[in-house]
Amino acid sequence: MKFARLLGIPIRVNPLFLLLAILYSCLGLGREIIIILAAVFLHEIAHTLVALMLGIKVAEIEILPFGGQAQIEDFTALDPSKEIYLALAGPAVSLLLAGLFYFLQPYLNLDLQFFVNINLVLGLFNLLPALPLDGGRVFRALISPLLGFKRSTKIAAFLGQFIALLLLAYGFYLSYTRLTGANYIVIGILLFWAARREGKLLLYSFMRYLLHKKAELARKGFLSCNQLVAYTYTPVKEILNATGPSYYLVVVVLDEDHHPRGMISEVELIECYLEKGPRVSLEDCQ
Structure with missing residues (x-):
């Protein structure tokens, strides 16, 4: 579902994230959902600003519980150095916000610990070397000169699925022992789905690029x-x-x-x- 536009880029909220937000709001945790959404939004603003600075076209941004997933409009922007800068922008801002508000909290006389914790988790979790996390994009950029984008994407996406399965297992363990593992189960499912989809995004960008030229050829005749x-x-x-x-x-x-x-x-x-x-x-x- 389309949520808003950021610098001309449509922002879409994953339906499961929306369902989770509604459920948490019904449980009286609406404030926490707003804080999570704000942290993820600031995380994605960092990605978007760096993308614009590097001349990278972003088709859309999808909001997920563990962050956002930006779809690159043009495959020619997949330069390893650019991808590293773009990927690190989000975690860097999240960790910066966590540190900044941790030290400012006593002076502001506000309880901002949950905002600090969310940004800290968001920044550190996204540094894991697995797609679709930002660390996975850095990992792919580092190994792609040796293995190529397709193979590197498959490896990083496999790591994403592996981490998702670990989260699922941990979530089921907590649910069985303490009845508190629902969050890990939901994030694990979404991460597994997003990691499987990641391998298709390169092909999607490639096909969209070619279809655009075919459409131009059909429209003009030459x-x-x-x-x-x-x-x-x-x-x-x-x-x-x-x-x-x-x-x-x-x-x-x-x-x-x-x-x-x-x-x-x-x-x-x-x-x-x-x-x-x-x-x-x-x-x-x-």
């Missing part, structure tokens, strides 16, 4: 072709930075003696980039 000439050792990432939604890219590949080695289409470049990672060159795609 599409301009931008032809580039590049050496075999040219990084694919640099070539993809020259792509645009209104034309199709074709690259003529030359060796160091300026002899033609072949032609590579935009689709082939994208598939090669996602499969082999950000260090891949044109030679690796032939």
Whole structure:
């Protein structure tokens, strides 16, 4: 369900989170829900501001109990260094808020311990190296130059599912012994679902990018072709930075003696980039 817009980016609340919020409100915990929502919202503002600074287009943000999940609009923004900065922005702000209000609490004469605790948990939990958590995005960015985005995403998403199962097991254990494990069970279910979905987001971005160009071609009846000439050792990432939604890219590949080695289409470049990672060159795609 769409909740609001932040800097032009739609914010959607996960239905299970909304159901949990209603349930907590009925139990007299409406104040706690508002504080949690405020902490998550500030966490996502940090991500959004850094994304805008880095020129990364975010399609939408989904609010989950353990934070938010930003869907990248354009796969060409999946630069490892950018993804690290973007991912760390949320936990950094959450931990900063926890520390700031912990020390300011006596001077403000307000009980802000729950807000401090939520930000502390939100910041530390999101640093775990598992998708869709922010730490999982950092982990993927670090290993993707070696393994490629697809394989790195599968590994980080598997870790997310593993952590979700641990949370579920702990939640059921608490429910059996103390009748207090419902929160862990709900978060475990949502984390497992989000981790499974994460592996499909790269393919989703790729397909949406291509469908946009197909729609433009169908609407106009033609599409301009931008032809580039590049050496075999040219990084694919640099070539993809020259792509645009209104034309199709074709690259003529030359060796160091300026002899033609072949032609590579935009689709082939994208598939090669996602499969082999950000260090891949044109030679690796032939």
